[in-house]
Every structure is written in structure tokens, then in C-alpha cells.
Amino acid sequence: MYRRWLDPFEELHRMQEWMNRAFGDFGPITPGRLLPSGTSEETMEAMTPSMDLQDMEDKVLVTADVPGVDKGNVTVNVRGDMLEITAEKKEEKEEKDEGYIRRERGYSRFYRRIPLPAEVDPAKVDATLKDGVLRIEMVKTAPSETKKIEVK
Numbered sequence: 001m002y003r004r005w006l007d008p009f010e011e012l013h014r015m016q017e018w019m020n021r022a023f024g025d026f027g028p029i030t031p032g033r034l035l036p037s038g039t040s041e042e043t044m045e046a047m048t049p050s051m052d053l054q055d056m057e058d059k060v061l062v063t064a065d066v067p068g069v070d071k072g073n074v075t076v077n078v079r080g081d082m083l084e085i086t087a088e089k090k091e092e093k094e095e096k097d098e099g100y101i102r103r104e105r106g107y108s109r110f111y112r113r114i115p116l117p118a119e120v121d122p123a124k125v126d127a128t129l130k131d132g133v134l135r136i137e138m139v140k141t142a143p144s145e146t147k148k149i150e151v152k
Contacts, residue, residue, distance in 0.1 A: 048110070048111065048112055049064045049065050049066050049085065049087070049110045049112055049134075050064070050065045051063065051064045051065075051112060051114065052064075053114070053116075053117075055117040055118070058139065058140055059120075059137060059138060059139050059140060060116050060117060060118065060120055060137075060138045060140060061135070061136070061137050061138075062083060062114075062134075062135075062136040062138070063133055063134065063135050063136075064085055064110075064112065064133070064134040064136075065132060065133060065134075066085075066087045066089075066110050066129070066132060066133075066134050067132035068089050068091075068108075068132060069087045069088070069089045069110070069129070069132070070089075071129040073087055073088045073089065073090075074086070074087045074127075074129060074134060075087070076125070076127045076134075076136060078120060078122045078125050078138060079122070080119050080120075081115055081116045081117075081118060081119045081120070082113065082114070082115055082116065083113070083114050083115075083116055083136070083138075084111075084112070084113045085110070085111070085112045085113075085134065085136075086109070086110065086111050087109070087110040087111075087134075088107070088108070088109050088110075089106075089107070089108040089109075089110075090105075090106070090107050091104075091105065091106040091107075092104070092105050092106075093105075116138070118140045118141075118143075119140065119141045120138035120139060120140055120141060121138070121139050121140070121141050124138065124139035125137070125138045125139075126138075
């Protein structure tokens, strides 16, 4: 029977790949890098924006960091007690000099879906984007009364 010898560092390599996908690209490091260099498929995955959620008496306030994103590329969906934010950022740089043209394109996608502490009224949601910070203010719905049901 053939027995395959396992690489003693295989689990560490898998953990490193998981960490690379989880934390994204921090630029080139060294050969045999600890993080991706930015030229691999990890850069096409959705990133998770940092968010703050405040549960106030009559409303819920959410702020999310979406740097470099235009307001036309942001989608906010609210349903009951769930909030979903999707944003896309596309970049294109061109450098021309004598004898060459250099073009670079980049694409980032932000996605976050979170449960809210209470149900909110979808008709009373206000979202604004300023300086890369998305601010979403949602009015809570009146709590529904609990009705006792008689068992027959």
C-alpha cells in the first residue's frame, strides 16, 4: 500500500492562504511572501467595510467606510431587521511618456449584510455618502404587540 508523506507545514500553508483571503492585500513583502502581491485573484474578492452601528431610542444609525466609492456605485437594501450594503470601485490610471503607455486598472467590491437590533421602516431610511463614509439613518417601527392565542 502506497502511503503519501504529508508536508509538515501543509496546515500552516493553508492557514496562510486563509489569512491572505481574510485580510486582503497589503502590498508586496518579500519572496515567499506572507501576504499576496496584488496580482492574484484575491484582489477580485469582495472586501468587508468597517462599520459602526448605534441603537438609539427611536432609530438605528449605521456608518460604513467605503473609501473612493462614488455614490452612484453604492446600493443599500433594508428588509425588516436586515441591512445589506454593496459598493463597487473601479480605477483606471494611464501614464504616457516618450516611447510607452502604461495603463493600470483596478476593481474593488465591498459587501456587508448585518442584522439590525430592531425592525426598521424601509420608507424612512436616509443614506448619505460624504468623504468615503456612508451614513445610514433608519427609523424603527413600532414594536408589535404580543397577542396571546387561546389553544383549543
